[in-house]
Structure formats: C-alpha cells, structure tokens
Amino acid sequence: MIEIKKLHKSYAMGQNTLHVLKGINFDVAEGEMVAIMGSSGSGKSTLLNILGMLDVADSGSYILDKNPIKNLDETKAAIYRNKFLGFVFQSFNLISYKTALENVMLPLYYQKVARKERQERAQKFLEQVGLGPWAAHHPNELSGGQKQRVAIARALVSEPKVLLADEPTGALDSKTSYELMDVLQNINDKGITLLIVTHEEDIANMCKRIVHLRDGVIVEDKKVKQVRASSYVE
C-alpha cells in the first residue's frame, strides 16, 4: 500500500538547516495498523505529513497504492488526498461554524457527491463512530473525544485506503483515548490501513506494528500482539 525509499527532508531554520528525515525506508501493506513512535523532534510527524501529501520530501520515492507520488502540484495533491487518504489531527481541526454532520459531509462536497447522498453517507459514518444523535451539534457543544470521533468520521466518509492520525489521543484523557482506539481498531478490522503517530506506549501497543524513529532514522520496526482497546472499555 505504501512504499517509501530513501526519504529525506530538511527544514531551513534561519542560517542552519535542520535535517529531520535522514533516509527512511518503509513499507506498509494493506490492512496494517502501524504506530509510529518517537520522542518529539524525531521526525514522526514530518513523516506522516509527507505520507499525507501535506508536505513534500526533498528526495526519495513514495508510492501510494501503486501511484508514484512526485512532482505533485497542489491541485493533484488535493485530488489524491481526497481519494486515498483520511486525516485525523491532534487538535481535531473541525470547522467550528458547521455541525458535526456538515463537517463529515465536507469531503464529499469536494468529491461532488449530491447533497442528499452526502447527508446519508455522513450520517452513516457518524453512527459508525457512535455519534448518530449528535449530528446537529456544533463542535463547541461536543467533548474532546466526541470531536475526535467526528474527525474520524470525516476522515472515513470519503472511503480512503489509508487513514493517517497524528497524535489522535494527544488531547484526550486515557479513558477517552481507549474508547477512541476501540473505534480505530474497528475501522482497521474493516480493512482500512491505519498509520498512527503517537508517543504513548499503551496506544502503540493497540496497533499491530510499531515503528520507532530516532533522529530521523528508523531504529526499530517490530510486529506486536495487538491489545484490544475494547477490554478497557465498559
């Protein structure tokens, strides 16, 4: 599903350049659930942003579902993002003046899906994350965990191949975090590939594979026995 080779990325910080990713080689097969771990500054978020085409690498190759991703202009990147990828951010990034349902509908708007169908599909996904009754609420009327579940529904509504989550539980308490991981595991069970950036050990252990990053290189890549979040959730 994802193949990256010799990925490099550096940022200019005034006079100095900060070499963030120093040759990453990394494959993800379909249906995997991968945790990307590392201390802050290890380059894990940068890696995720490049995978999500929110940012571009300096060198190296990236193939997403057999499509080589290179020399993308913004328009093409937007189409790929819309077609292949779903995003979940630490800070939710919901549009505050839209209701939960409307937030979830938005990716479909950019796919030019008819309004009625948008509504139906968005409602379906909201129910899938357990927020059916909250469809008409605005983000400021929802708890952190609910907001993140709206964000997940929004990421899923366009039926992406890969879901990218940047510290999805970073702003949540542990109970809410486990509930969220339960949702994410259920999604993974349906065959969607998941990449989760986290620095929390217990969250990482709920994935099927853990990749450790340190100073821009992968230092460890291991399969783990998945801990089911449902065992923590009543």
Added chain:
Amino acid sequence: MWNRDRWQEMFYTLRKNKLRTTLSGFTVAMGIFIFVLLFGFGNGLKNSFEEFFLDDSTNTIWLRPGQTEKPYRGFKAKRRIIFKNDDLTDIQQNFPFFIQYITPRISRSDLVKRGKESNNYTVRGVAPGHQYAEKTIITNGRYINEADVKNKTKFATIGRLVEKDLFSNKSSLGHQIDVGGVSFKVVGVFKDEGGDNEERHIYIPYTTQQRLEKSNDRVDRIIVAFRPELGHAGALALEKKLNTFMRKKHNIAPNDRSGIYVRNVAADLKETQQFAGVLQLIVTFVGLGTLLAGIIGISNIMVFVVKERTKELGIRKAIGATPKSVVGMILHESVFITTIAGYAGLLAGVGTLALIGDSLEEFFIINPYISTGTAVAATITLILFGAIAGYIPARRAAKIKPIVALRDE
C-alpha cells in the same frame, strides 16, 4: 460557478458568519452610498449654479447709456447719453441679419393700487421681445404685443405675486389696476423661474410708458437678441460692431469706458459654463476619492477575512479542496457580498437623494441626482476591485501548504 451546491455552501458560510458578512457588506454599501450622495450633491450644486445664471436668455446683448468721461468731437466730458426710439430702429436696420428681436426696457417703480390693496412694484415698459429675453412664462392671458406698442394701450401683464398681493389669489384677468395714478387693464399673468423678485414685476408697452412721461421717446436700455446660429464667436463680433456703431452715433470716444455699457450674456455664459466645468471636475474628483476609499476598505476587509480563515482553508485543503476551489469559494463570496451590498448602497443613496430633493436649497443644492450610468459604473468598479482585493489574498492562502495553514492557531 453556477452549480447549486456551491451556492448552498456559500449561503451557508455567509449565514454562519454574520459578523464577517455584515462587516464587509457594510463597507461596500457605505462606500457606494457616500459616493452617490456626494456625487448627487455635486450635481445639485451645479444645478443651483446654473439656475442662478441661466434664468435669462443667453443670446442677448444688453446696452445701457452712461455718462462720458472724455471729451470727443467737440462734445464736453460728463455728458449724459440718452437712448431713444430711433436707436432701436437704427440697430434693427443696420444689423438685420444678426438680430432675432430687439426690445427696450424702461424701468420705473410705481405705487400700484387695486381697491384697498396697494404696494410698490417695478413697472417695466417693454416690447413683445422682452418676454423671450427674460424667459417670462405666461400662465394666464397674454404678454404685451405689437398692437399694444403701436396703439400705446393701457394694458398690463402682471407677475404671479402681484396678482396674489392685489387680488388675493382670485383671477385678475380683465380687471383694472391703478399704476402710478393711471388705470391699466390686466391682460396677462406670468411666472418667472428667476425667483420671487422677478414675479413682482408689471410689464406695460414701452410706448405707453413714454406717453405717460410727457410723450418723450427715451428708453433706459436696449436688449438685442442675436440669432443663436451666430455662435460664441459671432456673438462677440456682433457685440463689438454694436458697440462701435452706438459710439459713433452718440459721439462717444472709442476708449471711453463709461459712455456706454455693453454686456454680452453669451460671453458671461461661457464663463459660467467654465465655472460649472470646474465644479464638475471637483465633483468627479470627490467621487473618485470616495470610491478609492471604498476600494481600500474592501481590500482591508478581504485581507482580514482570508487571514481569519487560513486555518479553515487548511482544513478544507487537507480533506480535498483544490486551490482552485478555495480561490473560487472566496471570490464567489466576495463578489456576491459586494454585489448585493453595492446594490443596496446604490438604492439607499438614490433614495436619500430623492428624499432630500429640494430641501437643501438654502445650501445651494437643488435637485441633487446621479445619472444611472455613473452610479452603476461606480458599483461595478467596486465589485471588480472587491474581487481583485479578494483574489490576491485568496490565491496566497490557496498556495499555503495545508500543514502550515493547519498550524495557524
């Protein structure tokens, strides 16, 4: 552009961001409103200016005798010049191709009585052509005519306010009035756009006036109307010729400044029109300034709007909005707001002008108006610049990487 979803999305966004929508709409509406108002006032000023100067015919040359200040051809200085009836006929005979009509004017102030009512009015002895020179408008009856002049009749055409004073709004036609002790029959009533003073005049045949004054043949002044086809240059030439002719006839030195006074309304008109042109220029300048201020206002608002929405745009891009759709969305909104608000401002401005009407006459603003073309052009300009002002920051926002936009808190 015309797909329904896009409109729905836009209306939704506008409705959900009322403050922003109101603010930018208000700026535009205000800009257009002030523009229309100022431009209208400018035009009103011009109107009153024209009314001041143009209530008389513009194709006339006025001749008035004076007192010589130089001796000439054996005549001493300080000689009083007097115009007589033969001056009228001489001018008519010497300049037949240039003259439309000619009329004398003998002005007197007389006590005028009718029953118990009495008042002092200016009584003018005139020929029929005087009606056109003063642009007198007959509302009832008739003006003094050739037969009156020939027969020295005791007929009078009186002003609207004279009738109002003496006849307390009843018709005066056919009734007698006492002018300076002589009974005259009212044959006509007139009004004059020149104002109330002009409507307190009484016109009688100049020959009658002369007969009452011991049958002399003197006239106070002569008004010569030239054919409009002469144009400005022709009028100036005629004025010069008339001047020379009269000086020769009355033995006035060619360089004597006070022997005879000649006023050419056509020349005055030219100056008036030049002044009006300057006024128009000022009005245009003020208008453009207002418009510029409006444009700057919208630009500011648009920059602010896009800045405020950077994060939202980042989110939209992360979930699949293309740069084109982002720019399109912002432009669509800004053009929509400016169009609606601009139209509202336009209507409000035109409405206000209509409401003001002539109520600001004492400030020399008469019938302020703005031509539809100017108003629409101004609105379109503002819409256009609103779009450009929205486009530049929108394009920049669309170019920002979503990750940068998302970091924007």
